[in-house]
Amino acid sequence: MSVSRFWRKIPQRYNLIGTVCTTCGRHFYPPRSLCPDCRRGGKIIDHQFKGDGEVVTYTVIRTASDQFDSATPYVLAIVKLDEGPNLTAQIVCTPDEAHIGMRVKSVFRRIAADGESGVIHYGTKFVPAE
Amino acid sequence: MRDVAVIGVGCTEFGEHWSTSFRNLFVEAGALALEDAGVTGEQIDALYVGNMSAGRFVEQEHIGALIADYAGLASNHAASTRVEAACASGGLAFRQAVTAVASGMEDIVVAAGVEKMTDVGTGASVDTLAGAADREWEGFAGATFPGLYAMIANNYMHRYSLTREQLAQVAVKNHDNGVHNPIAQFRQRITIDTVLNSSLVADPLRLFDCSPITDGAAAVVVVPLERAREFTDSPVRVLASAQASDTIALHDRRDISTLDATVAAGRRAFAQAKLKHSDIDLVEVHDCFTIAEICAIEDLGFCAKGEAGKLTEEGVTALGGALPVNTSGGLKACGHPVGATGIKQIYEIVQQIRGEAGGRQVDANIGMAHNVGGTGATVVVHILGGC
Ligand SMILES: [Zn+2]
Numbered sequence: 001m002s003v004s005r006f007w008r009k010i011p012q013r014y015n016l017i018g019t020v021c022t023t024c025g026r027h028f029y030p031p032r033s034l035c036p037d038c039r040r041g042g043k044i045i046d047h048q049f050k051g052d053g054e055v056v057t058y059t060v061i062r063t064a065s066d067q068f069d070s071a072t073p074y075v076l077a078i079v080k081l082d083e084g085p086n087l088t089a090q091i092v093c094t095p096d097e098a099h100i101g102m103r104v105k106s107v108f109r110r111i112a113a114d115g116e117s118g119v120i121h122y123g124t125k126f127v128p129a130e
Numbered sequence: 131m132r133d134v135a136v137i138g139v140g141c142t143e144f145g146e147h148w149s150t151s152f153r154n155l156f157v158e159a160g161a162l163a164l165e166d167a168g169v170t171g172e173q174i175d176a177l178y179v180g181n182m183s184a185g186r187f188v189e190q191e192h193i194g195a196l197i198a199d200y201a202g203l204a205s206n207h208a209a210s211t212r213v214e215a216a217c218a219s220g221g222l223a224f225r226q227a228v229t230a231v232a233s234g235m236e237d238i239v240v241a242a243g244v245e246k247m248t249d250v251g252t253g254a255s256v257d258t259l260a261g262a263a264d265r266e267w268e269g270f271a272g273a274t275f276p277g278l279y280a281m282i283a284n285n286y287m288h289r290y291s292l293t294r295e296q297l298a299q300v301a302v303k304n305h306d307n308g309v310h311n312p313i314a315q316f317r318q319r320i321t322i323d324t325v326l327n328s329s330l331v332a333d334p335l336r337l338f339d340c341s342p343i344t345d346g347a348a349a350v351v352v353v354p355l356e357r358a359r360e361f362t363d364s365p366v367r368v369l370a371s372a373q374a375s376d377t378i379a380l381h382d383r384r385d386i387s388t389l390d391a392t393v394a395a396g397r398r399a400f401a402q403a404k405l406k407h408s409d410i411d412l413v414e415v416h417d418c419f420t421i422a423e424i425c426a427i428e429d430l431g432f433c434a435k436g437e438a439g440k441l442t443e444e445g446v447t448a449l450g451g452a453l454p455v456n457t458s459g460g461l462k463a464c465g466h467p468v469g470a471t472g473i474k475q476i477y478e479i480v481q482q483i484r485g486e487a488g489g490r491q492v493d494a495n496i497g498m499a500h501n502v503g504g505t506g507a508t509v510v511v512h513i514l515g516g517c
Pocket of ligand 1 (some may be wrong): 023026035037
């Protein structure tokens with residue numbers, strides 16, 4: 001991922017800030033600026049998620065793109081946040097620990113780096129909360 | 131709207147083409163299709179070229195013009211357009227060609243698909259393919275394309291009874307079919323043990339659950355049905371052309387292991403063609419991973435959710451079964467040059483309907499092609515039938 005594209009998203013990635021449609025109450029993470037249900041009738045504002053959730057499904061990535069190659073194997077999951085929305089994130093646990101239905105909480109971690117001396121990307125991962 | 135027919139098809143061998151360039155792959159497939167159709171270059175009004183990512187695989191953009199030029203069509207200035215919808219680029223190029231002819235805008239149109247993927251290394255191709263999903267919110271977290279389908283598989287296996295062996299049988303069956311296909315990248319049989327002993331790519335998917343990195347091109351020629359017999363005695367009629375979209379990210383889906391775009395496109399196609407499931411003699415589905423074929427059979431409505439594994443195990447989807455699926459060998463055995471796959475599916479259906487499928491021939495008058503972009507954000511379904 002290019003440096004510019006990464007930096008542009010800093011607030012949302014660092015703080016798990018998404019959005020909520022105050023018209024229908026639906027929460028969005030990743031953030032959306034248009035509610036798919038209310039469309040232009042929806043009023044969207046920022047929302048800070050608590051970071052608690054549950055694993056809907058997961059996998060263990062063993063062949064990665066070059067950027068993540070040195071991190072393999074790693075557990076990747078779709079996490080359902082308690083407020084409603086799903087997101088894709090890594091779980092900091094061993095492949096054996098991961099399971100569907102596992103309770104997790106968000107943490108701020110290093111995600112990847114652009115080579116050995118390149119920019120380090122930080123963002124949200126999850127840890128087991130059981 | 132005018133009825134549309136396919137009058138000619140052509141396809142390169144799929145595989146690792148170390149000595150053939152991107153443009154030459156297309157020219158080979160295009161020439162075969164024109165020869166098959168009995169059409170000369172000057173007669174072509176327009177081309178639609180399915181291509182996912184020549185910009186990253188071979189660092190070439192402006193594919194529409196490049197293809198028209200090297201097909202020898204620069205001097206007659208045929209309209210040429212690149213169509214991109216990730217792995218559904220080919221199916222969508224075909225749909226654009228059908229739309230152009232049906233509308234009356236064009237008469238003789240080539241729909242093609244081409245991809246050259248082996249010019250970059252594995253890590254780079256994994257990254258390029260990850261661009262078929264949501265780069266900012268899936269790729270950023272380390273999601274790969276096999277990884278996303280692996281999450282579909284785990285979700286599916288958690289909810290429905292599908293055994294690891296049934297999943298492997300999808301690959302075994304498609305390799306069995308590929309043995310009879312001269313364009314297939316892999317023409318050898320494998321066993322369930324071959325799949326289960328292959329290396330893990332993204333749990334629970336192993337190397338032999340995945341379609342490979344492949345180079346290849348395919349092309350077909352479409353004309354108004356009323357003109358088809360000027361060119362051929364065996365035109366194949368387009369009975370339905372349907373397309374649907376869904377969220378780009380897997381995590382935003384209503385149901386992680388149902389591709390709602392497949393459900394929608396399938397329903398639209400059946401409604402357009404005024405056909406029932408039992409009318410379909412064969413289906414080419416988008417088996418980029420073994421789990422994708424299982425989901426496709428169910429999401430197209432050929433059986434209830436959770437039953438496709440059993441159907442596969444019982445041989446219903448094999449060549450001799452009641453519903454042959456992926457007679458070509460599918461993406462698994464043919465290989466998956468992403469932009470070309472959707473056109474290769476049409477190529478296979480046409481060959482089957484014309485009775486030219488050799489050792490993999492089934493009793494075929496009506497066939498369906500199902501082409502998926504990304505993890506299901508774009509789906510294109512076509513139904514074709516003999517005239
Ligand atoms: Zn709303």
